[in-house]
Amino acid sequence: MRKICVVITARASYSRIKTVLQAIQAHPQLDLQIVVAGSALISKFGNILPQLEAENLPVSAIISNLLDTESSTASAKTTGLAIIELATFFANHRPDVVVTVADRFETIATAIAAINMNIPLAHIQGGEVTGNIDDRIRNSISQLADLHFTATRQARTRLMGMGLPAQKVYCTGCPSIDLVRQHRHIDFDPYKMYGGIGARPDLNKPYLVVLQHPVTTEIIHSKWQIVCTLRALATLGMPVVWFWPNADPGTDGTAQGIRAFREANPGLPFHYFKHMESDHFIQLLKNSACLVGNSSVGIRECSALGVPAVNIGSRQRGRERGSNVVDCIPDADAIVAAVKQQLAHGHYPPVAIYGDGDAGVRIADRLATVPFILKKHLLPS
Amino acid sequence: MRKICVVITARASYSRIKTVLQAIQAHPQLDLQIVVAGSALISKFGNILPQLEAENLPVSAIISNLLDTESSTASAKTTGLAIIELATFFANHRPDVVVTVADRFETIATAIAAINMNIPLAHIQGGEVTGNIDDRIRNSISQLADLHFTATRQARTRLMGMGLPAQKVYCTGCPSIDLVRQHRHIDFDPYKMYGGIGARPDLNKPYLVVLQHPVTTEIIHSKWQIVCTLRALATLGMPVVWFWPNADPGTDGTAQGIRAFREANPGLPFHYFKHMESDHFIQLLKNSACLVGNSSVGIRECSALGVPAVNIGSRQRGRERGSNVVDCIPDADAIVAAVKQQLAHGHYPPVAIYGDGDAGVRIADRLATVPFILKKHLLPS
Amino acid sequence: MRKICVVITARASYSRIKTVLQAIQAHPQLDLQIVVAGSALISKFGNILPQLEAENLPVSAIISNLLDTESSTASAKTTGLAIIELATFFANHRPDVVVTVADRFETIATAIAAINMNIPLAHIQGGEVTGNIDDRIRNSISQLADLHFTATRQARTRLMGMGLPAQKVYCTGCPSIDLVRQHRHIDFDPYKMYGGIGARPDLNKPYLVVLQHPVTTEIIHSKWQIVCTLRALATLGMPVVWFWPNADPGTDGTAQGIRAFREANPGLPFHYFKHMESDHFIQLLKNSACLVGNSSVGIRECSALGVPAVNIGSRQRGRERGSNVVDCIPDADAIVAAVKQQLAHGHYPPVAIYGDGDAGVRIADRLATVPFILKKHLLPS
Amino acid sequence: MRKICVVITARASYSRIKTVLQAIQAHPQLDLQIVVAGSALISKFGNILPQLEAENLPVSAIISNLLDTESSTASAKTTGLAIIELATFFANHRPDVVVTVADRFETIATAIAAINMNIPLAHIQGGEVTGNIDDRIRNSISQLADLHFTATRQARTRLMGMGLPAQKVYCTGCPSIDLVRQHRHIDFDPYKMYGGIGARPDLNKPYLVVLQHPVTTEIIHSKWQIVCTLRALATLGMPVVWFWPNADPGTDGTAQGIRAFREANPGLPFHYFKHMESDHFIQLLKNSACLVGNSSVGIRECSALGVPAVNIGSRQRGRERGSNVVDCIPDADAIVAAVKQQLAHGHYPPVAIYGDGDAGVRIADRLATVPFILKKHLLPS
Known part of the structure; x- marks a missing residue:
């Protein structure tokens, strides 16, 4: 059983990764650890705990680290706190892989804590271009990660162009698109x-x-x-x-x-x-x-x-x-x-640039089977 | 006067950047802020404060952030603390550019604090390949930085290959080589x-x-x-x-x-x-x-x-x-x-792969003159 | 010149200590260091920076440490961050005395940072009883402090009853009452x-x-x-x-x-x-x-x-x-x-239980003249 | 079942509290949570994890927070980090009572985290006098605590003199004395x-x-x-x-x-x-x-x-x-x-000033039965 730790720091990230969480939980060889932190714990930004409970996705730990957003130092300090506390979580729960998603400023905290502790890091949604500061953070995380799940083929190509090894970069589609296929009409008030x-x-x-x-x-x-x-x-x-x-x-x-x-x-x-x-x-x-x-x-x-x-x-x-x-x-x-x-x-015909709806299952399968490069070199005999 | 903040977190980094510090201090359009942190403050790892004083390089602030090195979480937490405290330094001293050097695990803290606070980041010694975990951290910092000073031509080419804009990547040589040219015999006990x-x-x-x-x-x-x-x-x-x-x-x-x-x-x-x-x-x-x-x-x-x-x-x-x-x-x-x-x-003839001895001055000149891309877009008139 | 550092973490504390700040600034033997932190930096709770500027009270440093208030851990973490960052301020600015005021949850951070660094601590408004959790924090700070300025005689008696030495507990009146005497009519809209x-x-x-x-x-x-x-x-x-x-x-x-x-x-x-x-x-x-x-x-x-x-x-x-x-x-x-x-x-005749209006000047005088017990014992000759 | 969290931050504290841990573990109405932090995790200061394992005392979490001891800010920052991370532990594991011991500088971290989160705090070894800075920290913690277990009668009297309520201060003897009674000869090399x-x-x-x-x-x-x-x-x-x-x-x-x-x-x-x-x-x-x-x-x-x-x-x-x-x-x-x-x-006859050997059991019994004052006042009907 590989222990897969997914760190969620914002409501938006949860939506993007929900089908991955479900697929990891359903996978016989994976053990899911969910850590909820940052604005994902705060009502005014959309506390996701009730939703996780409703979906039967058990939370391993909550980590409150969001500084009051008005300060110019708030995002840096929120990131610093996250690194400190995630390190403690990783030391106590010893995940085999840590999964981080996209490009929010605090996402890099997950990457740094994992890297510093020699835990393989998987990144979802790398290789995209949005033309702002998020690009830097996204690419920076890609450089730290061991395993990459991209939403588009073009994103995969871009990551390989940045020097990342092809056998570690998978185009799986974006898990957020998985959610899109099922819906039709408004069935709630x-x-x-x-x-x-x-x-x-x-x-x-x-x-x-x-x-x-x-x-x-x-x-x-x-x-x-x-x-x-x-x-x-x-x-x-x-x-x-x-x-x-x-x-x-x-x-x-x-x-x-x-x-x-x-x-x-x-x-x-x-x-x-x-x-x-x-x-x-x-x-x-x-x-x-x-x-x-x-x-x-x-x-x-x-x-x-x-x-x-x-x-x-x-x-x-x-x-x-x-x-x-x-x-x-x-x-x-x-x-x-x-x-x-x-x-x-009016409406357009749907296209599958960002995924065909099976990203979650594909990612869970890879997490279960990818051989991680041994970081600890063998001694000469 | 541009305020240039250089963060030094280890004795080794100080040696690598010493001629840059001297050149910034000597430059009429630059104002030098030195922050000393991490192992660079600890006697057993080589406290650099006496040396900075001997060189008349004034220290703007010291930040103790080194956790006891035995713990597996120590480097992650040392990084997290550095981000938190550097954010406070940047908020109080408002540098125009932050300079970070090489690829130590805590170097990325400087990068993250600067990026989160919208302060342009210059990185020295990017684009090299050493074949270990440092490569990831070095490349990750390169992705965050606005301005790059490489030691070798090959390093510059590698950074551009990773998608960084040519006009922001300068091959200046490595400042540590600047120190090498002056020395001949052992004149101390x-x-x-x-x-x-x-x-x-x-x-x-x-x-x-x-x-x-x-x-x-x-x-x-x-x-x-x-x-x-x-x-x-x-x-x-x-x-x-x-x-x-x-x-x-x-x-x-x-x-x-x-x-x-x-x-x-x-x-x-x-x-x-x-x-x-x-x-x-x-x-x-x-x-x-x-x-x-x-x-x-x-x-x-x-x-x-x-x-x-x-x-x-x-x-x-x-x-x-x-x-x-x-x-x-x-x-x-x-x-x-x-x-x-x-x-x-026996000894070999010297070669200039890593610099010709003028890296410090070249870097200071660039820091004084490079136009930083306006991060704050103008409003439509 | 004694360097007196006053840490202000909330708008309410600023009002309570304003005349002390003015008296320290005016005192020829005192050098004032103001640190502003916590909710005192946040607009929605009443950012005090503009007011300090208007009063010509220069700020030595700002420290953003307020976590989003919704979390049950927010006040603990806000306190922890304050200790970490105040320690850095004290290490860099080396105050001779640190002054803290009253009983807010984050006030104890100032006390702990000072005590851990062997800096004498003065506490204003100790010895009062309000009948809630604040009593514990207030008394806890009193036990840490070296010097006490109480608002009332009864508060002074109470502190001595807790074992604090009489020669270190002064009844000066409360500085917030200093502000009351000057005012008559509403002269603003x-x-x-x-x-x-x-x-x-x-x-x-x-x-x-x-x-x-x-x-x-x-x-x-x-x-x-x-x-x-x-x-x-x-x-x-x-x-x-x-x-x-x-x-x-x-x-x-x-x-x-x-x-x-x-x-x-x-x-x-x-x-x-x-x-x-x-x-x-x-x-x-x-x-x-x-x-x-x-x-x-x-x-x-x-x-x-x-x-x-x-x-x-x-x-x-x-x-x-x-x-x-x-x-x-x-x-x-x-x-x-x-x-x-x-x-x-209708209105009552004024009484002077909490001070006669000269608390600020009295406190500044004491801070300038009180001999601090040498913490570092002399060696046997 | 009351959940009792004991935070151990140094080898010395572990020895002092070992029989309490054993008595809590053996008590049918108590559920033991052990948190190990600070120097108690570091080999050179005597890592206690192997000993806890040998005694079948399971550890709920480890928290590395010890900064390199050379820095003048190390103890303050170690305390600050402990508060931040203990708050997260308390939020995730929700103890009914938190137990802290004696007077080390980082002990107050446990007290502050508990107090800020409205968790009742029990303190062991309050009310003693050692004539140095530890007195302040010990008394400061006593002022924060809800429940007190003293080693001596005189210590109990002293706490009551400081204003603490008699019904919350128990003289149980010191748990470290419990260990003394069993031993006779040296049975190991x-x-x-x-x-x-x-x-x-x-x-x-x-x-x-x-x-x-x-x-x-x-x-x-x-x-x-x-x-x-x-x-x-x-x-x-x-x-x-x-x-x-x-x-x-x-x-x-x-x-x-x-x-x-x-x-x-x-x-x-x-x-x-x-x-x-x-x-x-x-x-x-x-x-x-x-x-x-x-x-x-x-x-x-x-x-x-x-x-x-x-x-x-x-x-x-x-x-x-x-x-x-x-x-x-x-x-x-x-x-x-x-x-x-x-x-x-030569040797003296033993005396029982600091306890008769049953402190651990007595403390566990009190922790199981003491009615904690409701901190949350009832609404008027």
Whole structure:
């Protein structure tokens, strides 16, 4: 039995890795250790513990390490704390492999703790290009990892170009796409189940979904950028289901922008959710007229769903995309034009750039069978 | 005035970067901030504070973060603490650029703290290949850095191959080579100045220098490997100047091996130093008959000095080398044979693979003039 | 010149120690080092940096250490981080005395860092009794401190009863009372200057001030308790100036209670401030009809001002008090009755239980002149 | 079942609490959680893990937190790290009571983590007086604790005098005395079992035992003080069994003193042990002619054994003692005279000041039955 430790530090990462967790748990030769840390433990960013419990995914340990997000040092210190405490977890629970996902600033903590303790590291979603600071962190983790599971063929090629050995880089597809295939209609009442504030538009009529995060290198502009989007959607006047941003630095600017605009524009048909279980989110997404914002969801999940996406600004720059995406700059007029173009077009045929729906099972199989290079060299006899 | 912060976490890194510090301090447009941390503060690993004071290099802050090296979590926690405390230093002293050097496990802490706080990061000695876990850490830091100063042309080419932009990668030569050019004869009494224990061989007659570190991925073999070298040199019976290993995990195994061998073999002509000011070390090295061990010194400094080197085991695997290096496995007989071969050959003509002696000045000039890419995108007008 | 380091970890502590800072800065034999940490750096809890700048009190260092307050481990980890980083500050800035104030959970961090580094520790506001967990922390700090400045004679007697040496315990009065003497009328527009939300009652007519914090040992009841007070004040219908609670665990419950009540009761004549410069706060307090809540302000400042106070619940249990205080349980009816009783009585004559207004100067004088017991014993000759 | 978490941070603390651990483990209503941290994990200070395994005492978690002891900030940072990581342990394992022992600098970490998380804290060995910085830490912990188990009646009285409630302070005797009663003769070969270095005196003839720690407030004098003792014992010329000091700051001075003296005086009949299992240590102690040094063992265990003790210097100042103790200043002549006086007297009759041998069972019983004051107040109905 190999012990596989998966560290989850944000709600978004959980959604990306859920089918991997399920496949590891179901695998006869794997023993799953889940560590939950960072914003994944905090209600306002979407505490995932209730959801893990609902899915019968047992948590081995929780590690609170999120500093108050306002400080410029918060993300560095959150990362430092995570390394310290993950080292203790690894020393006590001795996983055979540690799995980390994607490119969040605190993801590198998992990698560093594992590397320093000579534990093989598997990385999911390496080799992609998004054109911002996340690229550096993602590539940096790829350089530390022993085993790579990429979402796309192009990502695999890119990793090998960076010098990583071909026999350690597998294109498995992205586990987040696994979740997309099962869903069809909205089978729950989002307002009743998740509360939130604002108007409660009828979701049987055309509506937009918004998911816009602050851009890490543009902290001071967070407020301004969110206001552009708010103005554009106010101009359009369509019903909007708006999801609160996650815990990056700059969140507060985005949050302030939304709050101020709401107070100044009370009658708009916008509803705001803090977070939503990923299955439910995919339902809402699949049935929407268009996704607006700068989340990778517009490029990844929406390509598999065929949902039109308006991608604003630089955050997803360089990411491989299907024909369902229209890019625009963070400007109210540009956003209005792009959304109108997408509404005129309607849904697209789904494509499989980011996976065919079996990534979780493929990754678990590899974790069970890949021979790890012996790090401890043999002595001469 | 650009504020340039250089973080030094080990005596070895100080020697490598000393001429850069001097060149930054002398530069009219640069303001130098030195942070000393980790083993560079601990006497038994070679506290560098007295040396910095002697060189009139003022220290902006000291950060004690070294955990007791015996624990398997020590290096991870040392890294985590460094990130936390460097973030506070950066928040209070607001450097314009942070400089980090080489590939030690705690070097990545400097990189992560800087990146998380949107401070441009310069990395010295990226792009090399040594064939062990250090490669991962070195490449990982390269992926995080904004600006790269390589020791060799081949290293520059390798970084560009990894996707880093050519205009941000400069081949400057290695600053540690800058120190090599000035030295000729031994102008100090090493026994009087640095104490140490053991025999006190006459350094006017042929002697060997030993510098052997534990190999990170072979912690349990540290003791065994050092004993091979000890046995080989006991067989040879030549005078030896032996330098104590630095603070990697596994140090204790190496140290135990040396202590036990010494007690069991009391009459050998070996002298043991804990550390030595780098200028003095270079003098001893230049006048030695051969360097034995697994330090990069055998490959880098010795190539510039023309000193023969016997390089034992896997630690420097893959590093570019001149004809002055003979490689051998960690086996007493093999070491004896390799040393005899080098003694028979004698000194080599110096070569400039790792630099021509002006790296410090070149790096300072670049730090003063390179335009950093604006991380904060402009707003649309 | 003695270097005196004062560590401030919360807005409330700053107000309590402001006149001490001014007196140290003005003292010819003292050199002031201010460290700002914890919630005192975070906007939502009242960032004190702008105020320190306005008062020309230079900050030697900022240390961000506040973990997200929702986690049950947040206060412990905030304390642990503070110890780590304060140790580094003390090692780099070598204060002769460290000053800590009162009884907040993170205050003990300052004490432990100083004690571990053999730096004399002065504690302000020891020896009081408030009847909750704060008593333990306060007494624990008193046991660590070398020098004690108490607010009341009774507090001094209590410390000596705990075994502390009489010659190290001075009754100086509380520095927060120093601020009270200068103020008369409201000379600023609070709504313009501090924003806030809600109604904007005319402050020339009678109004109440509310300051209610969560009780540390009653986290789960925070929401319930704040609702009692909200209901009582809604019943009374008088204008209310309400101050947001500070960063104790449980804050979120209190905040949620206030937000929910506000949404459900939109027309009430309540105005909510997040924080206010202490001089301004004292003006508002002095001119109010009555203070309501569980803050020590009702007992300390209000006794010196003669302002009636309704003290709710257990938080101030055991604290010495003047006749201006009416206690009541956290029950809406009880609160209504107590406020009515105070309104019927009107203002009280000021009393000097907690100080005569010269505490800051007295403390600075002692810090300059007290001979610290030599901790390093002399060698036998 | 109450879950009782005992945190052990040093070998010395383990010996003091071993019978408590056994009694908790044997108790039908108690569930034992052992956390091992700090120097108790490090070989050179006496790693206790093998001993816990041998005693069938399962370890719930190990937490490496010991910084390299040379730094002046090491003890503060070790304490800070302990708080952070213990908070995570408590959050994950939810003990009903946390037990901490005595007065080491890092002991307070356990107390602070527990207090901040509203977990009842039991403290063993409060209320004693030793006349140094440890008094402050011990009293500080007593002020934080909910439940107190004292070694002596006088200690209980002292705690109540400090304001602690009588019904929460139990005089149980010291658990370290429990170990003393069972032992008679030396039934093992200490040289074979524990190695060590130096001469190997015949332990059937009269010998001395030495246990001398650096004094926290006298770091710079550590080396000098140990040399006094070394000289005195060299003068006496009797066989000596010498135990290496533990991990306080200043250890290095003591260690250097011993090493230098050994090299300069090679023929002395002294044997040096790094550590010894406590049962074995008690055997050696019981059969010795006299204990020399500044350890509490001379006052506590030796009083119960009737072994003469020469107590040097200030470290145990103020500690209750029996007639078996002769005090002297750290001066070679004074030590010689005191040892001669004790040798002339011979063994003393045992006395029960520090316990009658049933402390462990008594403490476990109390932990199982004491009603903890509800920290969470009830709501008004």
